Amino acid sequence: MIAAPAIVEAIIRRLGSAVVLQPTGDRIPTVWVKKDHVHGLLHHLKHEVEQPYKMLYDLTAIDERMRTHRDGQPPSDFTVVYHLLSFDRNEYVRIKVALAEARLSLPSIVDIWPAANWYEREVWDMFGIVFDGHPHLQRILMPKSWVGHPLRKDHPARATEMGPYQLPPEKELAEQEALRFRPEDWGMSRARDDADFVFLNVGPQHPGTHGVLRIALQLDGEEIVDAVPDIGFHHRGAEKMGERQSWHTYIPYTDRIDYLGGVMNNLAYLTAMEKLAGIEVPPRAQVIRVMLAELFRIISHLVWYGTLAQDLGQMSPVFYTFNDRERAFGIIEAICGARMHPGWFRIGGVAADLPHGWESMFRDFITYLPPRLVEYDREVLQNRIFKGRTIGIGSYTVDEAIEWGVTGPNLRACGFEWDFRKRQPYSGYEQFEFDIPTAQTGDCYGRAAVRAEEMRQSLRIIEQCVNNMPEGPYTSDHPLATPPVKARTMHDIETLITHFLSVSWGPVIPPGEALGAIEATKGNNGYYLVSDGSTMSYRTRIRTPSFPHMQMLALICRGVMVPDLIAILGAMDFVLADIDR
Amino acid sequence: MTSPYPMFSILGMLFGALTIAAGLIWLERRLLALWQDRYGPNRVGPFGLLQVVADGVKIFMKEDWIPPFADKPVFILAPAIIMLTALLSFAVLPVAPGIIISDLNIGLLFVLALSSLGVYSVVLAGWSSNNKYALLGGMRAAAQMISYEVFMGLSLMGVVLQAGSFSLPAIVDAQRELWFVIPQFLGFVLFLIAGLAETRRTPFDLPEAESELVAGYHSEYSGMKFGMFFVGEYLGVTLISAMITVLFFGGWLGPILPPIVWFLLKTLFFISCFILVRASLPRPRFDRLMSWGWKVMLPLALANLIVTGALVLAWR
Numbered sequence: 001m002i003a004a005p006a007i008v009e010a011i012i013r014r015l016g017s018a019v020v021l022q023p024t025g026d027r028i029p030t031v032w033v034k035k036d037h038v039h040g041l042l043h044h045l046k047h048e049v050e051q052p053y054k055m056l057y058d059l060t061a062i063d064e065r066m067r068t069h070r071d072g073q074p075p076s077d078f079t080v081v082y083h084l085l086s087f088d089r090n091e092y093v094r095i096k097v098a099l100a101e102a103r104l105s106l107p108s109i110v111d112i113w114p115a116a117n118w119y120e121r122e123v124w125d126m127f128g129i130v131f132d133g134h135p136h137l138q139r140i141l142m143p144k145s146w147v148g149h150p151l152r153k154d155h156p157a158r159a160t161e162m163g164p165y166q167l168p169p170e171k172e173l174a175e176q177e178a179l180r181f182r183p184e185d186w187g188m189s190r191a192r193d194d195a196d197f198v199f200l201n202v203g204p205q206h207p208g209t210h211g212v213l214r215i216a217l218q219l220d221g222e223e224i225v226d227a228v229p230d231i232g233f234h235h236r237g238a239e240k241m242g243e244r245q246s247w248h249t250y251i252p253y254t255d256r257i258d259y260l261g262g263v264m265n266n267l268a269y270l271t272a273m274e275k276l277a278g279i280e281v282p283p284r285a286q287v288i289r290v291m292l293a294e295l296f297r298i299i300s301h302l303v304w305y306g307t308l309a310q311d312l313g314q315m316s317p318v319f320y321t322f323n324d325r326e327r328a329f330g331i332i333e334a335i336c337g338a339r340m341h342p343g344w345f346r347i348g349g350v351a352a353d354l355p356h357g358w359e360s361m362f363r364d365f366i367t368y369l370p371p372r373l374v375e376y377d378r379e380v381l382q383n384r385i386f387k388g389r390t391i392g393i394g395s396y397t398v399d400e401a402i403e404w405g406v407t408g409p410n411l412r413a414c415g416f417e418w419d420f421r422k423r424q425p426y427s428g429y430e431q432f433e434f435d436i437p438t439a440q441t442g443d444c445y446g447r448a449a450v451r452a453e454e455m456r457q458s459l460r461i462i463e464q465c466v467n468n469m470p471e472g473p474y475t476s477d478h479p480l481a482t483p484p485v486k487a488r489t490m491h492d493i494e495t496l497i498t499h500f501l502s503v504s505w506g507p508v509i510p511p512g513e514a515l516g517a518i519e520a521t522k523g524n525n526g527y528y529l530v531s532d533g534s535t536m537s538y539r540t541r542i543r544t545p546s547f548p549h550m551q552m553l554a555l556i557c558r559g560v561m562v563p564d565l566i567a568i569l570g571a572m573d574f575v576l577a578d579i580d581r
Numbered sequence: 582m583t584s585p586y587p588m589f590s591i592l593g594m595l596f597g598a599l600t601i602a603a604g605l606i607w608l609e610r611r612l613l614a615l616w617q618d619r620y621g622p623n624r625v626g627p628f629g630l631l632q633v634v635a636d637g638v639k640i641f642m643k644e645d646w647i648p649p650f651a652d653k654p655v656f657i658l659a660p661a662i663i664m665l666t667a668l669l670s671f672a673v674l675p676v677a678p679g680i681i682i683s684d685l686n687i688g689l690l691f692v693l694a695l696s697s698l699g700v701y702s703v704v705l706a707g708w709s710s711n712n713k714y715a716l717l718g719g720m721r722a723a724a725q726m727i728s729y730e731v732f733m734g735l736s737l738m739g740v741v742l743q744a745g746s747f748s749l750p751a752i753v754d755a756q757r758e759l760w761f762v763i764p765q766f767l768g769f770v771l772f773l774i775a776g777l778a779e780t781r782r783t784p785f786d787l788p789e790a791e792s793e794l795v796a797g798y799h800s801e802y803s804g805m806k807f808g809m810f811f812v813g814e815y816l817g818v819t820l821i822s823a824m825i826t827v828l829f830f831g832g833w834l835g836p837i838l839p840p841i842v843w844f845l846l847k848t849l850f851f852i853s854c855f856i857l858v859r860a861s862l863p864r865p866r867f868d869r870l871m872s873w874g875w876k877v878m879l880p881l882a883l884a885n886l887i888v889t890g891a892l893v894l895a896w897r
Contacts, residue, residue: 198713200713386863
């Protein structure tokens with residue numbers, strides 16, 4: 001990096017020689033600072049610099065103990081990584097802190113960003129790094145009784161490495177005791193001066209939570225005094241799996257992160273991967289990707305539309321929207337051969353060319369859907385009871401949204417026109433014409449209206465894709481593109497071996513780091529990948545939009561009633577796998 | 582006008598009411614499916630009609646489980662109450678001239694009284710289940726019933742004033758010239774809404790609101806006890822539809838077809854309306870429902886009563 005970005009110079013001016021710079025594949029300024037400086041620096045970046053970094057985009061860690069390619073990086077056993085986002089600069093900055101295994105602690109930044117609360121808990125849960133001054137440093141994704149920290153390299157990745165599961169009676173009792181609900185553990189008091197509170201356990205099995213989410217409610221009558229989400233029931237170790245799957249075979253796992261988003265997840269993962277590998281995706285592949293990703297945005301929003309109406313007691317729309325979704329899946333199936341989780345994008349392109357007749361399928365859908373959307377607007381959005389249930393419910397301001405890391409339609413519902421497809425175009429989005437729908441209210445109705453309009457914009461993008469589909473290859477001819485090009489094999493033994501290795505082991509991605517972030521169905525989905533020059537990722541960090549959204553729940557549902565909680569959850573549009581990974 | 586063979590009428594009415602209530606399970610599922618672009622039950626028997634039998638067999642065979650933490654006697658009593666009150670109301674329902682079990686001269690009051698008693702079923706079920714969701718459902722039911730009961734009775738007083746009687750056959754007879762739905766249109770609308778609330782159907786299904794309270798007051802019920810709540814609800818729907826027919830749409834009156842057919846057709850029409858409402862509307866929030874009941878519906882019902890009273894007085 002020859003010309004250091006302005007922010008790096010500012011950090012160097014502030015901290016002097018204690019700062020180490022690290023070049024990365026994604027060109028995000030990456031700065032190593034000392035543990036004692038990090039709290040002050042982050043505060044400075046959020047509050048004092050010009051064009052401040054208002055959003056804590058992500059906070060995670062890397063277990064560096066097994067990493068071999070660490071050229072120019074300070075010695076570190078565990079590295080804590082902060083990703084900050086500045087909307088004014090339209091830039092990220094990455095701050096890294098090196099920790100020695102003997103002293104795994106650093107100051108908490110919950111006092112700077114309340115959103116850091118869950119992220120720091122997750123880092124503690126996964127790596128055992130202590131954040132001094134954290135108000136409630138407990139396990140968040142793993143069960144309370146779990147032994148060890150799963151994302152450490154010495155923690156087994158497969159059940160077969162762990163020995164058979166035993167449940168002796170005393171352990172059973174201890175496990176059950178760990179499940180006992182004590183309001184004090186959740187930061188709740190049992191009574192107010194004159195009355196006792198009711199504690200209502202919503203979930204993990206509850207029709208209104210859209211999955212295995214648990215919320216402990218502190219109720220005064222039907223009014224919510226406090227609500228504490230308890231997550232982790234859907235945790236499947238997606239990040240750990242990233243460390244034992246090859247770069248190529250991890251693609252289908254990403255489908256299951258936001259399981260309504262299908263190939264949209266592939267796109268996020270591959271955006272990061274291709275930055276890391278330096279692969280240019282050919283135009284046709286880019287447009288195919290955009291077209292399918294936008295179709296999945298519609299699919300995801302259709303599910304959200306129907307289920308929101310159902311959460312509010314309206315029985316029918318969910319059947320209509322699921323019917324439409326079925327049509328969209330017909331197209332997905334014709335192209336990809338699978339429906340919800342096609343895993344169809346490949347490193348450097350897509351799995352196959354579009355089949356014959358794909359245009360007419362899309363054109364049918366483009367003419368079919370708009371009248372249906374008008375019908376749903378009349379049935380749901382314009383319904384007076386629906387309005388009564390959503391207007392003014394669960395509202396937050398732009399500042400609050402940024403403070404808590406809210407992205408996507410939930411951010412745009414507050415009137416902030418920020419769409420990563422426009423602001424940081426990827427996969428050729430800069431070539432498309434579309435509007436960014438916003439709402440001004442920041443309440444449940446605003447979120448609903450934004451999503452309803454987004455479907456129309458996605459249709460516009462798809463139409464442009466259909467009309468302007470470029471000719472050419474559907475996958476890159478870069479040597480790391482997977483599967484490798486068949487024409488290059490069978491010439492001599494060398495080409496045969498190379499082909500065999502890149503098919504059986506998959507590509508070897510050069511060492512480095514990259515963050516790839518896209519505007520996914522629910523907000524910003526980012527993959528932060530660390531390669532150690534192997535066939536597998538060294539660290540796969542998945543930043544999902546639903547995680548910070550859910551963290552905000554307590555803030556926006558204090559003082560509302562139980563039915564409003566369901567409206568807030570419905571309008572938030574989260575997916576449990578997207579929260580728990 | 583009571584039938585000369587009372588046992589015959591009683592058995593006929595009991596059988597008819599239960600058959601209709603059971604048939605409604607099929608009808609509702611088929612109609613909802615029709616409006617929601619799907620098929621509904623169509624495998625068991627012709628048009629899926631025997632689905633009801635299959636459901637009945639299933640529900641009878643289920644383990645009759647009472648949660649250990651429940652208040653056992655009350656828990657058992659609660660579903661019985663809803664069946665009992667709903668079925669008793671049918672005693673005063675005039676299906677056709679001569680087909681009525683008991684022509685009480687206070688028939689209308691009898692029906693209103695029994696429907697008020699019906700709410701005990703829901704409240705007691707919510708209370709005795711000893712489950713917070715059930716309790717919340719029961720509390721909502723109690724509040725909702727109190728609010729909507731008041732103007733339910735008031736909305737019918739216009740009809741009583743015009744007919745000059747509380748007896749249901751007399752009210753039907755009074756509509757030979759003109760169905761009461763025309764002079765009492767406001768009363769009809771109010772009664773329709775109150776009737777929806779009384780049967781706890783969408784948009785007034787807050788006591789069981791499945792997306793919020795899981796299943797509300799009957800969360801802990803299973804097997805035939807749950808089935809009784811279910812049948813009780815359909816009996817309620819049938820009863821309210823029959824009452825609308827009797828009070829506002831001339832009961833059995835109608836040309837050409839036999840009176841009983843007219844009565845059944847009209848009742849069926851309103852039952853279908855109830856199902857259509859369920860297919861289309863979302864659920865308002867509990868507190869708004871209450872304030873709407875007290876602040877809008879009640880004053881309207883009172884105004885309706887006063888205006889009708891004044892007009893009737895002036896007419897005489």
